[in-house]
Amino acid sequence: MSDEYYQMLRGKLDARAARVGVIGLGYVGLPLAVEFARAGFVTTGIDLDARKIDAVNQGTSYIPDVPTSEVARLVADRKLRATNDFSCVAELDTINICVPTPLRKTKDPDMSYIVSAVEQIANYLHRGMLIVLESTTYPGTTEELVQPMLEAGGLKAGVDFFLAFSPERVDPGNPTFNTHNVPKVVGGLGRESTELAAALYGAAIETIVPVSSPQAAEMVKLLENTFRMVNIGLVNEIALMCDRLGIDVWEVVKAAATKPFGFMPFYPGPGLGGHCIPIDPFYLSWKAKQNGFDPRFIELAGQINGAMPHFVVDKIGDALNRHQKSINGSTILILGLAYKRDIDDMRESPSLDVMALLHQKGATIRYADPYVPTLAARAWHGGFDMQTEPLTPQAIAAADCVAILTEHRTVDYGMVLNSAKLVVDTRNAIAGSHAHVLKLGAPAPALPVAIPGCEKAMA
Numbered sequence: 001m002s003d004e005y006y007q008m009l010r011g012k013l014d015a016r017a018a019r020v021g022v023i024g025l026g027y028v029g030l031p032l033a034v035e036f037a038r039a040g041f042v043t044t045g046i047d048l049d050a051r052k053i054d055a056v057n058q059g060t061s062y063i064p065d066v067p068t069s070e071v072a073r074l075v076a077d078r079k080l081r082a083t084n085d086f087s088c089v090a091e092l093d094t095i096n097i098c099v100p101t102p103l104r105k106t107k108d109p110d111m112s113y114i115v116s117a118v119e120q121i122a123n124y125l126h127r128g129m130l131i132v133l134e135s136t137t138y139p140g141t142t143e144e145l146v147q148p149m150l151e152a153g154g155l156k157a158g159v160d161f162f163l164a165f166s167p168e169r170v171d172p173g174n175p176t177f178n179t180h181n182v183p184k185v186v187g188g189l190g191r192e193s194t195e196l197a198a199a200l201y202g203a204a205i206e207t208i209v210p211v212s213s214p215q216a217a218e219m220v221k222l223l224e225n226t227f228r229m230v231n232i233g234l235v236n237e238i239a240l241m242c243d244r245l246g247i248d249v250w251e252v253v254k255a256a257a258t259k260p261f262g263f264m265p266f267y268p269g270p271g272l273g274g275h276c277i278p279i280d281p282f283y284l285s286w287k288a289k290q291n292g293f294d295p296r297f298i299e300l301a302g303q304i305n306g307a308m309p310h311f312v313v314d315k316i317g318d319a320l321n322r323h324q325k326s327i328n329g330s331t332i333l334i335l336g337l338a339y340k341r342d343i344d345d346m347r348e349s350p351s352l353d354v355m356a357l358l359h360q361k362g363a364t365i366r367y368a369d370p371y372v373p374t375l376a377a378r379a380w381h382g383g384f385d386m387q388t389e390p391l392t393p394q395a396i397a398a399a400d401c402v403a404i405l406t407e408h409r410t411v412d413y414g415m416v417l418n419s420a421k422l423v424v425d426t427r428n429a430i431a432g433s434h435a436h437v438l439k440l441g442a443p444a445p446a447l448p449v450a451i452p453g454c455e456k457a458m459a
């Protein structure tokens with residue numbers, strides 16, 4: 001039977017006549033749904049969030065990398081719509097699952113979103129469908145968790161329906177690489193599932209990279225994110241070393257990056273953030289430990305990266321100390337809340353940890369981020385809601401210390417440099433050396449106030 005279903009779905013995919021669905025319309029799902037719709041498929045997005053559904057159906061984008069004009073055009077052309085009604089699955093030929101995969105506090109994978117979405121699909125699963133999991137997860141999820149849930153109703157994967165895993169590689173805020181032009185790795189349960197998933201993506205995405213199994217595809221994503229996490233951990237440790245040795249890590253990385261082979265620059269910072277790099281490697285770690293394997297690199301990088309917000313707080317304390325001030329009682333302006341530059345995503349942002357730590361030590365905390373107008377109390381564990389400060393010379397000058405934690409490109413760092421009393425720069429946003437700027441991983445400038453007998457040791 002599978003060949004008959006394969007031919008049927010293959011024909012629909014090649015003719016762009018397949019009705020495609022995307023479950024979870026977030027940073028991953030909305031851009032993907034838009035690409036499918038642009039490729040000519042009638043695309044249905046399914047989400048639980050009524051605001052997202054309304055926005056899409058009104059032709060509005062809430063994801064910065066997806067232009068509203070594009071959503072409006074596709075909705076007007078009846079190529080894209082959104083709903084919270086899972087019964088539409090009965091009418092769909094393909095489904096991509098793009099729901100969150102957070103970690104529990106214990107660093108165990110939280111599979112509840114995948115389980116909930118797959119339960120809903122299982123209610124309406126029908127012969128000849130293709131289901132593709134995109135959420136980042138531990139190797140084995142597609143075959144050990146998703147497949148049995150879908151087969152519980154009696155249909156068999158690879159025979160009655162098709163199943164694959166394809167990791168999402170979206171990089172929010174990247175002006176060069178987007179869902180359309182980043183190669184897509186696809187691993188299906190058997191040749192037909194892989195080929196159908198490749199045909200679906202091939203209609204909308206430039207390059208498809210088939211691998212031998214869902215498990216291999218799951219592992220590809222975890223290798224990529226572990227690679228980043230470990231290398232960021234390495235460069236953060238080098239930054240701590242440079243800080244101790246009085247060497248400028250930024251100068252060192254820049255010069256090392258001129259090597260045309262065998263080196264790839266990673267940059268230090270206040271810690272890891274986002275929905276992927278701080279989380280995904282622990283999915284792998286959890287699975288490895290279950291199989292009696294101790295993943296040492298992941299744990300070590302996790303410790304180093306996790307300690308960076310504490311190091312930044314110490315650096316701010318040192319900086320204030322040089323001005324005869326303490327953290328307790330000082331006003332500290334956090335410049336940049338998002339976990340990386342030029343985006344609005346604050347998930348797992350180290351800025352939130354730094355703010356909470358400074359608050360606990362008695363500082364008065366303010367923040368400025370052009371992408372994050374408001375901050376709820378629960379997001380930063382500070383006990384009160386906040387609003388961004390205007391990025392004016394007055395607001396900058398009002399702080400005892402400005403801590404640059406995210407280097408958004410729209411910020412005028414010349415103005416920050418000229419207005420601030422004191423700056424702790426964790427991103428090398430301010431070029432050159434200045435008496436009132438302390439950089440993460442770089443020698444401190446000469447003390448503004450000389451302490452008799454300590455000038456050399458402290459400088």
Ligand SMILES: NC(=O)c1ccc[n+]([C@@H]2O[C@H](COP(=O)([O-])OP(=O)(O)OC[C@H]3O[C@@H](n4cnc5c(N)ncnc54)[C@H](O)[C@@H]3O)[C@@H](O)[C@H]2O)c1
Nearest residue numbers: 024025026027028047048049098099101116117135136168
């Ligand atoms: N954001 C990234 O940069 C990125 C990059 C690569 C991979 N990923 C992975 O992709 C997956 C999705 O991440 P995201 O950033 O798009 O998350 P997100 O939180 O932006 O979006 C997830 C969406 O799923 C919806 N949702 C949750 N449960 C649902 C359910 N049962 N049914 C229907 N909708 C449901 C939520 O309302 C939300 O709109 C995660 O596994 C993540 O690790 C994310």
